[in-house]
Amino acid sequence: MIATKKTISRRQFIKRGAAMSGALAAQAALPAWMPRFAFAPPQQAPRGDVLVSIFLRGGADTLNVIVPHGEDAYYQARPQLAIPRPDDSSAELRVIDLDGFFGLHPALSPLLPIFQGGEMMAIHNTGSPHETRSHFEAMDYMERGTPGSYDQPDGWIGRHLAALNNGNTSPLRAIGWGSSLQQALRGSPSPVALQSIIDYHLAGDAAFAARMLESLTSLYTLPGESLNDSALATESAIEMLSQVNYQTYRPQNGTEYPEGEFGAALRQTAALIRAEVGLEASCIDLGGWDTHVNQGGAEGQQARLLTQLAEGLAAFHADMGADMSRVTVVVMSEFGRRVQENGGRGTDHGHGGAMLLMNGALNGTPVTARWVGLAPEVLDRGEDLPITIDYRDVLSEIISTRLGNTASSTIFPNYTASPVGLFRA
Amino acid sequence: MNRRQFLGSLFAGAAALNTASLGQALASAPRGAFSPLGQSGIDARDPVIHLIRRLTYGVTPELVTHVRQIGIEAFIEEQLNPDTIDDSILDPVLQDTRDILSENGGVLLRQLEARREQVAQPLIGATAARAIMSRRQLYERMVAFWSDHFSVFVGKGIVLFLKVDDDRDVIRTKALGVFREMLGASAHSPAMLFYLDNVQNEASAPNENYARELMELHTLGVNGGYTEDDVKEVARAFTGWSISGRREDGDGRINFQFRRLFHDDDAKTVLGTEIAAGGGEQDGETVLDLLARHPSTARMIATKLARRFISDNPPASIIDTAAAAFTASGGDIRTVVRVILHSDEFWQAPPKFKQPFEHTISLMRALAYRVIDLEQLVRTLRGPLDVMGQIPFTWATPDGFPDVMEAWQDSLLMRWNLALAAMYGEVAGAESNTDALMGMLAENGIPFETEPVLDFMAGYMLGRPLSADERSVVIAFANGNSADPTQQIIAGLALLLASPAFQYK
Numbered sequence: 001m002i003a004t005k006k007t008i009s010r011r012q013f014i015k016r017g018a019a020m021s022g023a024l025a026a027q028a029a030l031p032a033w034m035p036r037f038a039f040a041p042p043q044q045a046p047r048g049d050v051l052v053s054i055f056l057r058g059g060a061d062t063l064n065v066i067v068p069h070g071e072d073a074y075y076q077a078r079p080q081l082a083i084p085r086p087d088d089s090s091a092e093l094r095v096i097d098l099d100g101f102f103g104l105h106p107a108l109s110p111l112l113p114i115f116q117g118g119e120m121m122a123i124h125n126t127g128s129p130h131e132t133r134s135h136f137e138a139m140d141y142m143e144r145g146t147p148g149s150y151d152q153p154d155g156w157i158g159r160h161l162a163a164l165n166n167g168n169t170s171p172l173r174a175i176g177w178g179s180s181l182q183q184a185l186r187g188s189p190s191p192v193a194l195q196s197i198i199d200y201h202l203a204g205d206a207a208f209a210a211r212m213l214e215s216l217t218s219l220y221t222l223p224g225e226s227l228n229d230s231a232l233a234t235e236s237a238i239e240m241l242s243q244v245n246y247q248t249y250r251p252q253n254g255t256e257y258p259e260g261e262f263g264a265a266l267r268q269t270a271a272l273i274r275a276e277v278g279l280e281a282s283c284i285d286l287g288g289w290d291t292h293v294n295q296g297g298a299e300g301q302q303a304r305l306l307t308q309l310a311e312g313l314a315a316f317h318a319d320m321g322a323d324m325s326r327v328t329v330v331v332m333s334e335f336g337r338r339v340q341e342n343g344g345r346g347t348d349h350g351h352g353g354a355m356l357l358m359n360g361a362l363n364g365t366p367v368t369a370r371w372v373g374l375a376p377e378v379l380d381r382g383e384d385l386p387i388t389i390d391y392r393d394v395l396s397e398i399i400s401t402r403l404g405n406t407a408s409s410t411i412f413p414n415y416t417a418s419p420v421g422l423f424r425a
Numbered sequence: 426m427n428r429r430q431f432l433g434s435l436f437a438g439a440a441a442l443n444t445a446s447l448g449q450a451l452a453s454a455p456r457g458a459f460s461p462l463g464q465s466g467i468d469a470r471d472p473v474i475h476l477i478r479r480l481t482y483g484v485t486p487e488l489v490t491h492v493r494q495i496g497i498e499a500f501i502e503e504q505l506n507p508d509t510i511d512d513s514i515l516d517p518v519l520q521d522t523r524d525i526l527s528e529n530g531g532v533l534l535r536q537l538e539a540r541r542e543q544v545a546q547p548l549i550g551a552t553a554a555r556a557i558m559s560r561r562q563l564y565e566r567m568v569a570f571w572s573d574h575f576s577v578f579v580g581k582g583i584v585l586f587l588k589v590d591d592d593r594d595v596i597r598t599k600a601l602g603v604f605r606e607m608l609g610a611s612a613h614s615p616a617m618l619f620y621l622d623n624v625q626n627e628a629s630a631p632n633e634n635y636a637r638e639l640m641e642l643h644t645l646g647v648n649g650g651y652t653e654d655d656v657k658e659v660a661r662a663f664t665g666w667s668i669s670g671r672r673e674d675g676d677g678r679i680n681f682q683f684r685r686l687f688h689d690d691d692a693k694t695v696l697g698t699e700i701a702a703g704g705g706e707q708d709g710e711t712v713l714d715l716l717a718r719h720p721s722t723a724r725m726i727a728t729k730l731a732r733r734f735i736s737d738n739p740p741a742s743i744i745d746t747a748a749a750a751f752t753a754s755g756g757d758i759r760t761v762v763r764v765i766l767h768s769d770e771f772w773q774a775p776p777k778f779k780q781p782f783e784h785t786i787s788l789m790r791a792l793a794y795r796v797i798d799l800e801q802l803v804r805t806l807r808g809p810l811d812v813m814g815q816i817p818f819t820w821a822t823p824d825g826f827p828d829v830m831e832a833w834q835d836s837l838l839m840r841w842n843l844a845l846a847a848m849y850g851e852v853a854g855a856e857s858n859t860d861a862l863m864g865m866l867a868e869n870g871i872p873f874e875t876e877p878v879l880d881f882m883a884g885y886m887l888g889r890p891l892s893a894d895e896r897s898v899v900i901a902f903a904n905g906n907s908a909d910p911t912q913q914i915i916a917g918l919a920l921l922l923a924s925p926a927f928q929y930k
Binding site: 134220227342346 | 841
C-alpha cells in the first residue's frame with residue numbers, strides 16, 4: 001500500500017537566520033518577489049516549455065479517473081466502485097462527459113473548463129510495457145525511461161536536460177519537490193531536492209554562514225568526493241533562492257492553492273517560473289493511490305485524492321495565466337489497476353492506465369485513446385487494461401514538440417517512439 | 426543564544442584543563458588481528474573506530490574507551506548478546522513512555538483514537554532515546570533493520586496503534602533470533618495484517634497486497650522465482666488471517682485471529698508445491714515454511730544485511746558467505762551477523778553514507794548528548810527528520826527506508842544545519858555532556874589548543890586522520906573565526922560535523 005500523507009506535522013527547528021547576502025537591486029516596475037535572473041540568454045531562440053511532471057505514487061486507478069462510461073463492461077466489472085453514467089439521474093455525483101464515451105470523475109470538475117478550453121487532455125490505455133506489478137520496479141522503470149532495464153543509471157528528465165544544449169546555467173534548472181530527488185531527475189545538471197524556498201538557507205548570521213558555506217565548498221569539492229555534485233547544487237540553490245522573496249509572492253487572479261505539500265509544491269513552482277530563475281523541470285509527487293481497500297467511487301478515498309489533484313492543477317492553471325503557453329504539465333502513475341474490483345471495495349495492481357496533459361498547444365481532443373474495450377480476450381492477462389500507447393510515445397512527443405529537444409531518441413534508448421499527434425501542428 | 430553564551434555552556438571548564446602534554450591518541454589505538462588491507466584511506470583507519478561506526482549509531486567518548494579496554498572480539502560478542510548488557514541507564518529516560526508502549530494497540534486505539542500524538546510521541550521518542558543512549562547498540566541497529574524489512578507505515582489508518590505491539594512483540598523480540606520466527610510473528614502481527622490489507626483477504630474476494638509483498642519484500646525478492654499465479658495462490662493461503670475486532674474482545678484488545686469462515690480451504694499450489702485442501706490456518710504456515718527455507722530468501726536477507734553493515738553494493742563474496750551461513754544455521758540471524766562482522770569485506774568496507782536518522786543520532790553521540798526531556802527532544806528532532814524524510818515508521822511504502830546513498834544525499838543542507846545546531850547547543854530536550862568530552866581530551870593528553878583538539882576529534886569522529894587538504898580547510902576556518910581558541914575549536918568542530926567525511930560511517 002502506498003500513501004505519503006504525513007500525519008505528523010512539520011515543525012520549525014532551525015531558527016531562521018538572515019538571508020544570504022547578494023540580493024539584487026529591486027527593479028521598480030516588478031513585484032518585489034521577482035528577481036528576474038533572465039537565464040535565457042537573449043540572443044538565443046526561446047527555450048522550450050517548463051516541464052511539470054506529477055507522479056501519482058501507488059498505481060492510480062485511472063479507469064475511475066477518466067471513466068469509459070460508454071463501456072457496459074466497465075459497469076459490470078465494478079458493481080461497487082463504478083462512477084454513475086453522466087445521464088444517470090438517480091445519482092447526484094456522476095461522470096462528467098467529455099466526448100460521449102469517456103468522462104471525468106466528478107471530483108475533477110475544477111478541471112472541466114480547462115478541458116473545454118482545449119488546454120487539457122487525457123491519454124488512455126497507456127503506460128509502461130514491462131509486465132511487473134511491483135510498485136517499486138514499475139516506478140523505477142518508468143522514471144528511468146527504460147522498462148525492463150537498469151542499464152541507465154539516470155532518469156528520463158535527467159537525460160533530457162543533460163542533452164539539451166540551451167545555454168541555461170541556472171542552478172535551478174531541475175527541482176524535485178520532497179526530501180530526495182525523483183529517479184526521473186537523476187542525471188540532470190545539478191538537480192535540487194527542495195521543500196520550502198523560505199527555509200532553504202544555512203542557519204546563523206550572514207557573515208558566519210557565508211564563511212561556513214565557502215569552507216564547505218572547499219571540503220565537498222576535494223578530489224574523489226562523490227557528494228561533490230549534491231553539495232554544489234545545494235550551495236548554488238541557497239544563493240539563488242535567497243534572492244527570491246517568496247514571502248511576498250501572490251498568485252495571479254486571486255488564486256488559492258489547496259493546503260498541503262502538493263499545493264505548496266505547485267505554488268512554489270509557479271513562483272519560480274514567474275521569477276525566471278531558469279527552471280526547466282519540476283517533479284511533484286502525490287501519494288496514496290494504492291487503493292486495495294475502500295477505494296470509494298464518486299466519493300471516498302480516491303475522490304479525496306482527485307480533489308487535491310484537481311484543485312491543485314486548476315489553481316496552477318489560473319495562476320500561470322498567459323504563462324501557461326510555456327508550461328507543459330504531465331501526470332502519470334506507475335500502473336493502472338485491475339478492471340474487476342476486488343472484494344474489499346478496492347482494486348488490485350493492474351497494468352495500463354491513463355496520463356493527463358496540460359498545455360496551451362494541445363490538439364483540442366479531450367481524450368486520446370486507442371481503446372480496445374474491456375472484453376477478457378483483449379485485456380492484458382485477461383484482467384488488466386492493455387497498453388496501446390507506450391508512455392514513451394507521449395513523453396517523446398512532449399520532449400521534441402514542447403521542450404525543444406531534438407535528441408529525444410537518446411532519451412529512451414533502444415526505443416523508437418511513434419508520434420501520437422497530441423499537439424497542434 | 427549567541428555564540429559566546431554557547432561557548433560558555435559547551436566548553437565550560439576548558440581553561441582548568443591540564444594542557445601539558447602528550448601525543449596523538451590515534452597512535453595508541455590497538456591494531457589487532459583485524460588490521461584491514463587495501464586502499465590507502467582504509468589502511469589508515471582505526472579499527473576500533475571503524476567497528477563502532479559500523480556496528481553502532483556512532484562513537485561516544487564512553488564507548489571508545491570501553492572498546493579499547495575490552496578489545497574488538499569481545500565487543501562484537503558482547504553486542505551479539507544484548508541480554509548480557511546492563512541497559513538500566515535508559516530506565517529513567519523511558520519511564521514516561523512505558524504506560525503507552527506496554528499496552529495493547531487495540532486498547533490504545535479505544536482510548537486515544539483522537540489523540541494519535543500521545544502514541545506517536547513515545548513510540549518515536551523511545552526509538553530515538555535508545556539509539557542515542559542504549560548500550561545494546563547492535564541490537565538497536567538490528568531493530569531498525571527489521572523495522573525496515575517488515576516496514577509498516579504508521580500514517581495508514583490504525584497502524585500507529587498496532588505498531589506499538591509490532592515494535593514490542595515482533596521486531597524487538599525477534600531481532601537477533603531465527604528468521605522463520607520473525608517472519609511468522611510478522612505474519613500474525615495486526616499492524617502488518619492491517620497495513621497490507623490482509624484483514625480484507627477473504628475466500629470470496631482475495632486481496633493480494635500482503636501475499637505480493639510477503640514474497641517481493643519479506644522473503645524471495647522481486648526476481649526470486651515466483652509468478653503472478655503464485656501471488657494469487659499465496660493470497661488464497663492467507664485468506665482469513667485477520668485481527669480480532671473491537672466488538673469481539675470486551676476490553677478492546679486487538680490480536681491476531683484466524684477467521685475460518687473466510688478461509689479458502691481448497692487445494693493450492695505455491696512455488697510448485699501442492700498444499701492439500703482442508704489445511705485451514707496451516708496453509709499460511711506452510712507457505713511461510715516454504716518461503717523461509719527458499720534459497721532466494723537466504724540471498725535476500727544476506728544481501729540486505731551486507732548492504733546495511735558493509736556497503737550499498739556489497740561484494741558477491743560476502744553475500745555468498747552470509748547466505749550460506751543463513752542456510753546452514755536454519756536462518757539464525759545472530760550467526761549471519763557474526764559472519765558479516767568477522768568478514769574481510771566488513772573490515773575493508775568503503776565508507777557508507779549515513780541515513781538521516783543515523784546521521785542525526787551520530788552527531789548527538791559524538792558530542793556526548795544525553796536525553797534530558799524526551800518529549801521535548803522528539804519535538805526538536807521531528808522537523809529536521811521530516812525535512813530529510815526519515816521520521817521513524819513513516820516510510821509510506823512497504824519496502825522500508827532505502828539503504829543506499831542515492832536516496833538520501835539530496836538533503837545536505839539540513840545535515841549542515843543540524844551540525845550547527847548540535848554544536849551550538851540548540852538541541853532542546855537533550856544536552857551535551859561536556860565533561861565527558863573534556864575528560865576524553867584530558868585522558869588522551871590533548872592540550873586545549875585549536876589544532877591538537879581538532880586533530881584528535883577528527884580521529885575520534887572519523888576513525889582516520891584528516892587529509893592535508895581537509896585539515897587546511899578546517900584549521901583555516903577555525904582560525905579565521907576568532908582569536909579565542911575556544912571559539913576556534915567550536916567553529917572547527919561544527920565544520921567537521923558538516924564535512925563530507927562525517928556524512929559517512
